[in-house]
Amino acid sequence: MVRRFLAFHIYFHDFFIIAAVNHSYYNNIGKRTYMNIKKESSAPTMKDVAREAGVALGTVSKVVNGLPVGDSYKLRVENAIQKLNYQVNSYAQGLKANKTYTVALLIPNTVEPFFSALAYHINIALLRRKYRMLLCCTDFDLTQEQEYITMAQQNKVDGIIGLTYNPNLIIEENTPFVAFDRSMGANIPCVSSDNFAGGQLAAEKLADFGCKNVAFLRIGSSLNNDPNKRKAGFENGCLSRGLQYEMKILNDGESYEEFENFLTEHIHDGKLSFDGIFCVTDGLAFSVIQTLRQLGQRVPEDVQVIGFDGIRYFGFKEYVCSTIVQPLPEIAEMCVELLLRENMTAIPPLVCLPVTYAYGGTTSENRNRE
Amino acid sequence: MVRRFLAFHIYFHDFFIIAAVNHSYYNNIGKRTYMNIKKESSAPTMKDVAREAGVALGTVSKVVNGLPVGDSYKLRVENAIQKLNYQVNSYAQGLKANKTYTVALLIPNTVEPFFSALAYHINIALLRRKYRMLLCCTDFDLTQEQEYITMAQQNKVDGIIGLTYNPNLIIEENTPFVAFDRSMGANIPCVSSDNFAGGQLAAEKLADFGCKNVAFLRIGSSLNNDPNKRKAGFENGCLSRGLQYEMKILNDGESYEEFENFLTEHIHDGKLSFDGIFCVTDGLAFSVIQTLRQLGQRVPEDVQVIGFDGIRYFGFKEYVCSTIVQPLPEIAEMCVELLLRENMTAIPPLVCLPVTYAYGGTTSENRNRE
DNA sequence: TTTTATTCATGAAACGTTTCATGAATAAAA
DNA sequence: TTTTATTCATGAAACGTTTCATGAATAAAA
Numbered sequence: 001m002v003r004r005f006l007a008f009h010i011y012f013h014d015f016f017i018i019a020a021v022n023h024s025y026y027n028n029i030g031k032r033t034y035m036n037i038k039k040e041s042s043a044p045t046m047k048d049v050a051r052e053a054g055v056a057l058g059t060v061s062k063v064v065n066g067l068p069v070g071d072s073y074k075l076r077v078e079n080a081i082q083k084l085n086y087q088v089n090s091y092a093q094g095l096k097a098n099k100t101y102t103v104a105l106l107i108p109n110t111v112e113p114f115f116s117a118l119a120y121h122i123n124i125a126l127l128r129r130k131y132r133m134l135l136c137c138t139d140f141d142l143t144q145e146q147e148y149i150t151m152a153q154q155n156k157v158d159g160i161i162g163l164t165y166n167p168n169l170i171i172e173e174n175t176p177f178v179a180f181d182r183s184m185g186a187n188i189p190c191v192s193s194d195n196f197a198g199g200q201l202a203a204e205k206l207a208d209f210g211c212k213n214v215a216f217l218r219i220g221s222s223l224n225n226d227p228n229k230r231k232a233g234f235e236n237g238c239l240s241r242g243l244q245y246e247m248k249i250l251n252d253g254e255s256y257e258e259f260e261n262f263l264t265e266h267i268h269d270g271k272l273s274f275d276g277i278f279c280v281t282d283g284l285a286f287s288v289i290q291t292l293r294q295l296g297q298r299v300p301e302d303v304q305v306i307g308f309d310g311i312r313y314f315g316f317k318e319y320v321c322s323t324i325v326q327p328l329p330e331i332a333e334m335c336v337e338l339l340l341r342e343n344m345t346a347i348p349p350l351v352c353l354p355v356t357y358a359y360g361g362t363t364s365e366n367r368n369r370e
Numbered sequence: 371m372v373r374r375f376l377a378f379h380i381y382f383h384d385f386f387i388i389a390a391v392n393h394s395y396y397n398n399i400g401k402r403t404y405m406n407i408k409k410e411s412s413a414p415t416m417k418d419v420a421r422e423a424g425v426a427l428g429t430v431s432k433v434v435n436g437l438p439v440g441d442s443y444k445l446r447v448e449n450a451i452q453k454l455n456y457q458v459n460s461y462a463q464g465l466k467a468n469k470t471y472t473v474a475l476l477i478p479n480t481v482e483p484f485f486s487a488l489a490y491h492i493n494i495a496l497l498r499r500k501y502r503m504l505l506c507c508t509d510f511d512l513t514q515e516q517e518y519i520t521m522a523q524q525n526k527v528d529g530i531i532g533l534t535y536n537p538n539l540i541i542e543e544n545t546p547f548v549a550f551d552r553s554m555g556a557n558i559p560c561v562s563s564d565n566f567a568g569g570q571l572a573a574e575k576l577a578d579f580g581c582k583n584v585a586f587l588r589i590g591s592s593l594n595n596d597p598n599k600r601k602a603g604f605e606n607g608c609l610s611r612g613l614q615y616e617m618k619i620l621n622d623g624e625s626y627e628e629f630e631n632f633l634t635e636h637i638h639d640g641k642l643s644f645d646g647i648f649c650v651t652d653g654l655a656f657s658v659i660q661t662l663r664q665l666g667q668r669v670p671e672d673v674q675v676i677g678f679d680g681i682r683y684f685g686f687k688e689y690v691c692s693t694i695v696q697p698l699p700e701i702a703e704m705c706v707e708l709l710l711r712e713n714m715t716a717i718p719p720l721v722c723l724p725v726t727y728a729y730g731g732t733t734s735e736n737r738n739r740e
Numbered sequence: 741t742t743t744t745a746t747t748c749a750t751g752a753a754a755c756g757t758t759t760c761a762t763g764a765a766t767a768a769a770a
Numbered sequence: 771t772t773t774t775a776t777t778c779a780t781g782a783a784a785c786g787t788t789t790c791a792t793g794a795a796t797a798a799a800a
Contacts, residue, residue: 042468045756056780061758070778087526091470092756094461095785098412102502109490111685116486120479123505132472134502135493156457283684314653314681315481415786426750431788440748462786465755 044084053080064088090130099158102132103339106148106162108140112283113311114326115163118180121332122161129340131158142166149175159339178339180331181227189348191334198324198355199233202278202306205322207241209304209363211276214243215266217259217288218280220250227280230308234278246274259284260291272297275304282307285321289362305362319360327353414454423450434458460500469528472502473709476518476532478510482653483681484696485533488550491702492531499710501528512536519545529709548709550701551597559718561704565599566606568694568725572648572676573607573615575692575727579674579734581646583614585636587629587658588650590620597650600678604648616644629654630661642667645674652677655691659732675732689730697723 046060053060053076062069063077080086094100103126110116123133134157138144145164152160152175159176164184171177171188179190206214216234218227231247238245248262266273272292279285285307289299297303300322310325312318330353338351359365416430423430423446432439433447450456464470473496480486493503504527508514515534522530522545529546534554541547541558549560569586576584586604588597601617608615618632636643642662649655655677659669667673670692680695682688700723708721729735 047756057757058759058781059779062779065758068778073779087521089465089756090526091461091464092785093758095459095465095756095787096758098785100461109685110480110486110493111483111490113481113483113486113684116480116483116489116685119486119505120481120507123480123507132502132504135489135505137490137493151457156460283687286683287687311684313656314483315479315486317653317657417786427787428751428789429749432749435788438748443749459786462755463788465757465786466788468755 043089044086045089046086048084049077049080049086052084053077100132100156101130102134102157103336104134104136104148104152104157104160104162106136106138106145106160106164108163108165109137110135113315114281114283114309117311117315117328118163118332121328122335124329125332125336129336131336131340138164140165145169149177152177161335161339176339178335180335183350187348189338189351191331191338191351191353193326193331193355194352195227195229195355196233196236197352198308199230199235199278200237201233201355201357202230202308202324203234203237203241203243203245205306205357205363206276206278206304207237207243209276209365211304212244213246213274214238214276214278215246215248215274216278216280217262217284218247218249219256219284220252220254230278230280243276256287259288263288263291263295267295267297270296272303275302277303277305279305279307282309282311282320282323285323285362289321300362300364304364306357307360307362310358319358322360322363323358325356325358327355413459414456415459416456418454419447419450419456422454423447470502470526471500472504472527473706474504474506474518474522474527474530474532476506476508476515476530476534478533478535479507480505483685484651484653484679487681487685487698488533488702491698492705494699495702495706499706501706501710508534510535515539519547522547531705531709546709548705550705553720557718559708559720561701561708561721561723563696563701563725564722565597565725566603567722568678569600569603569605569648570607571603571725571727572600572678572694573604573611573613575676575733576646576648576674577607577611577613579646581613581674583616583644584608584646584648585616585618585644586648586650587632587654588617588619589626589654590622590624597678600648600650613646626657629658633658633661633665637665637667640666642673645672647673647675649675649677649691652679652681652690652693655693655732659691670732670734674734676727677730677732680728689728692730692733693728695726695728697725 046057046064049060050057053073055073055077059069059073060077060080061067063074063081069077090101105119105122107115107119110119119133119135126133136144136148138148142165145162145166146169149160149162149169149171151157153172159178161178161180162184163180164182167182167184169184171184173187177184177188179188181190181192183190183192203214216231218231231249235245235247237243248259250258263272272295277285277288277292279288285305289305292299292303292305299305305321307321307323308326310323310328311320313320334351334353338349416427416434419430420427423443425443425447429439429443430447430450431437433444433451439447460471475489475492477485477489480489489503489505496503506514506518508518512535515532515536516539519530519532519539519541521527523542529548531548531550532554533550534552537552537554539554541554543557547554547558549558551560551562553560553562573584586601588601601619605615605617607613618629620628633642642665647655647658647662649658655675659675662669662673662675669675675691677691677693678696680693680698681690683690704721704723708719
């Protein structure tokens with residue numbers, strides 16, 4: 001049994017002691033710790049409200065749920081609710097309805113800015129509908145993805161919004177599921193940015209800003225997923241604007257070094273043969289910009305770089321790079337809307353939301369005006 | 371009534387159409403949309419398991435909860451659970467126990483990296499104990515902070531972990547609450563990094579790396595909260611190591627510009643009078659480093675900068691700056707541990723967890739070895 | 741063998757809701 | 771005024787658990 005000890009300080013007001021925490025609970029994953037929070041004054045129930053208002057239980061329920069009730073009854077109930085500070089117990093509601101009012105969000109983590117921003121907006125969209133969000137971080141682990149989905153099928157959550165990396169996930173017909181960014185097949189609705197238009201826009205912007213020779217860089221993935229459309233759109237844009245272009249797409253298992261080699265190989269006499277680069281994500285663009293500068297290339301003077309996602313430093317400061325911005329608030333609304341909507345259409349839709357370009361210091365917007 | 375329309379594309383397999391979403395549901399905040407997810411095959415219940423195993427309901431409950439049961443019974447129940455793929459309905463559990471198995475995390479948002487990383491680790495610590503996390507983003511809004519706390523007092527959640535900015539929050543005695551980073555008074559346990567030691571460490575590191583004249587920069591807040599200890603620790607470190615130091619602490623309402631002015635004023639003949647700067651957060655350090663470079667100061671050659679928090683680009687890439695790292699996994703464990711522990715001590719503790727220094731490119735670690 | 745003590749499975753009651761069959765009260769029609 | 775139709779508040783039943791008083795089965799003691 002592995003035990004970890006962590007030294008820390010406890011200030012008991014004026015006393016100062018050194019203590020240690022036994023981390024052996026790391027071995028009790030999944031075993032519930034029982035009855036550890038005491039409730040003393042329990043909250044008022046519908047019964048209390050009914051007694052206070054002098055009406056029947058069902059009447060209170062109707063008022064709470066906005067169903068038609070006689071005006072005088074409604075008033076009395078509302079007053080009683082106010083007086084007792086009553087709030088409905090949503091767990092009893094859920095038990096009756098066989099619903100949990102909980103939606104699972106499957107994302108790799110909440111540490112990478114795109115994922116954490118997505119979680120932020122999905123959380124808002126769910127709270128607006130009085131749904132809870134169960135945050136499920138998969139760490140890109142295929143086993144964990146399937147486990148969370150199985151959990152959902154056991155009625156632990158009412159639906160799943162998933163940004164998953166496993167094309168072979170088993171999702172039962174009756175489990176509401178909305179995929180983000182990666183289509184999961186014809187039975188599952190999918191919401192994504194308009195990746196094709198985004199790629200096209202990147203090419204057009206680079207052309208507008210005076211580029212002639214451009215490159216597309218993409219980290220490895222053999223999945224035929226939606227971000228591949230970024231490449232297709234970029235290609236399309238390059239062709240229509242007469243840009244020379246080259247693609248560097250990593251295979252599974254190839255590391256970032258490949259890009260360094262690729263860029264180094266394209267430098268002759270200190271001059272890079274590209275004057276514009278489109279990276280499949282801002283995260284990649286961030287690294288590429290550093291590499292370019294290490295290689296003595298100035299960004300954006302020698303080479304312009306456009307990323308994809310719309311990541312800002314510290315969440316709200318300037319953009320990490322010039323970028324194609326994904327409309328996260330709208331994406332979140334759409335995911336939740338599709339998941340919770342009443343009537344499923346026969347054919348689950350693929351929804352594409354429009355992207356925009358934003359300047360982030362790595363393009364030369366005035367170059368063609370000089 | 372404000373209505374927003376959002377144009378978007380829907381691909382219905384091969385067809386391509388333009389649609390519009392009516393965003394009027396923005397006006398229905400808080401009104402539950404009813405019965406919108408259908409459940410068809412309902413999950414097996416304890417009753418089903420009892421029937422399958424040929425035992426009583428209570429026996430199944432005991433097995434599920436790990437209470438003592440005769441071996442042969444236990445085996446039969448376990449087999450039945452396996453066969454039916456039974457999972458306990460935690461909402462019925464919660465109804466019985468008058469518990470929700472839900473903990474609210476009050477943070478300003480999940481977009482700033484420190485908050486999103488904290489949420490990530492708290493979420494892990496809670497899931498480990500089979501608790502759900504209700505993410506409550508307050509956007510630094512004092513009203514929202516109080517609303518969420520009131521909600522908790524209505525037994526909607528079992529406890530709250532709060533990073534709050536309102537020293538006057540009303541928290542009832544029987545609402546489990548753990549504060550993070552900012553002490554909420556003698557009745558509320560508080561977990562924080564060892565801010566004092568962190569400030570001290572920053573001063574010592576700057577001294578080690580050859581600095582003589584240093585500054586401390588802090589954004590405005592009149593609250594006498596824990597991060598103030600960073601200043602006190604830094605001061606202490608400067609004194610014990612013989613560093614000249616100056617403080618620039620913004621008042622409430624003063625903007626970042628003040629720092630630009632402060633730094634500009636301390637440049638004489640192109641030379642900054644500080645060779646080391648300690649910033650109260652990495653976010654501030656990030657901006658300060660940009661400002662310094664704009665002012666023609668090289669970092670770390672002319673001036674070294676140390677931040678606080680341990681933020682990395684994109685969550686896992688290199689540190690934004692040389693920094694004092696907060697131990698987030700341990701902080702999260704401690705918050706959850708204190709919140710859910712069985713026996714409250716009479717005096718709620720203030721727990722300080724140790725910080726470490728990490729190199730992030732804005733210090734000259736070898737300077738004194740040159 | 742009989743009596744007493746112990747172990748432990750049993751299943752009814754309860755948690756706080758929603759639903760819906762019932763029937764009282766009112767309104768409309770005769 | 772009496773009969774019929776309509777409206778709508780009522781409260782029991784049920785959702786899936788946990789708890790705990792009950793008593794059957796076994797073990798220990800006499």
